[in-house]
Amino acid sequence: MTATATAGHIPPGHRMRRPCFRAPSIIPGFGLTFGLSLTWLCLIVLIPLSAVFIKTAGMGWDHFSSVALSERAIAAYRLSFGASLGAAFINAVFGLMIAWILVRYDFVGKRVVNALVDLPFALPTAVAGIAFTSLYADNGWIGQYLEPLGIKVAFTQFGVVITLVFIGLPFVVRSVEPVLADIGKDVEEASASLGATRAQTFRRVILPAILPALLTGFALAFARGVGEYGSVIFIAGNMPYETEIAPLLIITQLEQYDYAGATAIATVMLIASFSLLLLINLLQAWSRRRTVD
C-alpha cells in the first residue's frame, strides 16, 4: 500500500505518490479519500458488525442453539419471514400496478402520487406504527368496519403484514418503474401486429422484460420487512409465540441483560440479511444484463 512510484505523464509541478495497486491517474487525493473511507467504514460498520459474530463464536453450539433455535425464537423468525413474504407478494402485485400507472397513464395529480410513493422512505417508522394501529383498532377509521365482519387486524399477525406492506411498497415501485419506462413501444407494436391481445402482450412481452426488476423489488421489500421493528411493534400484540417478531425478541433479551441471547438471535438475522443481500445483488446484475440487451 505504501510503495510509491512516479507516473511518467503527469504535468510538471504535480509530483505524486501513489499506492502501487491502483491504475495511474493524474487526479490527486486517492490516499486521503480511500484511507478516510476505509477507516470510517471499518470503525463504524465492519468492526462493530464483526463483534456480533465474535461474541457468538465464543458461546459454544449448545448455548447458541438453546437460544437462537429455541421454540420461541423459531416462532419469531416464522412470523418475521412469513409476514414479510406475504407483504412482499402484495407489494409485487400492487407495486407493479402503481408503477404501470405512473409510467403509462397521464392524469391530474400524477406528480403528487409520484411523490407520495416515497412516503414510507421518509415517514419515521414509529409514526407509521401508531398511525396504522389507530386506523385498524376496533374503533379506528378502518377497524370499526372490519370488526362487525369478525376481521381483527390490530394486535394480530395480519396487522404485521399490513404495516410491512406500507414499509415495502416503494421498493417494488421504484425498481420496476425505470425498466417499464425503458421498454420500447416498438416491441408492443410488433406483438400487437402479430395478432396478440393486450393481455397476451403483457404476459409474453412486458412481464418477461420486467421480471428481474420485479423480483429485485420483491427481494428488497422482503429484506426490509424481515428486519423492520419500529412500525411493527405498535400494531403487533407482541405476544410470545404468536405476534412477537424476531427484532423484538432481541430487545426482550437485552432488557433482561441476556446479551449472549440477543447476540445469538442477531447472528441468525445477520446471516439471513447477508444471504438476501447476495441474492439481491445477483438479481440486480441479471436485471442490468436484461436492460442492456
Place this chain on the structure above:
Amino acid sequence: MRNGATSESRLARATIMTLGLGFLGLFLVMPLLVVFAQALASGIGAYADAVLEPDALAAMKLTLTVAAISVPLNIAFGVAAAWAITKFDFPGKSILITFIDLPFSVSPVVSGLIYVLLFGAQGWLGPWLAEHDVQIIFAVPGIVLATVFVTFPFVARELIPLMAEQGRDDEEAALSLGASGWQAFWHATLPNIRWGLLYGVLLCNARAMGEFGAVSVVSGHIRGETNTMPLHVEILYNEYNFVAAFAVASLLALLALVTLVLKSFLEWRYDYHGKGTGH
C-alpha cells in the same frame, strides 16, 4: 394519443387506476391523515401544549443535535468514498461498494445492538470506558453512533453512480490547467454533483431524524435527556397519552412531507432522477 393496439381498453385502464390509487389511498394517505386528525382531536390548545411541553422540546433539541452531527459526518464520508471509487481504478472496488451498502440490509435493532456489544457495560470496551468515566451507551454519543450507522450509505450511494456517469474529464482538464486537487474539487466536481449531493443529504437527514429501532436500543429512554422525537412518541403512546403522541408524531410527519416536496422539486427542476436510474 396512444393507438388502440398498444394501450388497454377503457375498462381495463379504469380498473387499474381505481385499484392502484385506491391501494395508495388506503396504505399511504389514510395513515398520514389519521396522524393529523388524532393530533388535533382535542383541539389546537391541547396540540400546542403537547408540542411545547419541556420533555417534547428536549426531544426535538436532541433530534436536531443528532442530525446536525451525523449528517455532516456522512457527507464527508460519502464524498470521500465517491471520490476514491469513481476517480480511480483499483481492485476490490465492488466489494467496497457492497460494504458501504451493508447497513441498509441490517435490522435497525441489530444496528443498535452492535454498539452495545462494543461500548456497553458488559461490552469489549465497557470496563475501560467506565474507568475513564466515558459514557457512550445510554447517552448521546451512542445515539449519534447508531444514527451514523443506519444513515451510512445514503450520501455515498447517491454520489457514486452520479460521479461514475460524469467521468473524470472535468477534473483532468482542471488539473492540466494548473488547478490544485482542492480547486478541481470545488470548481469542477462540486458544481456537477451538488443536486445529487443535496438529494442524498435530504434522504440521510429524514432517516437520521426519524430513526427508531437502532436509537431505541442504545438510548436508555431517559426523559428529557436521551429521548429523541420518535422515542418520545413511543413513550407518550405507551402511556395512553394519544393526543400528545400524535402531536409530536405530526411534527415528524410534517418533516416527511417537506422532505418529499423538496425531493420532488429536485427531481422536477433539475431533471435529476434518484438512484442513478435515468429514464
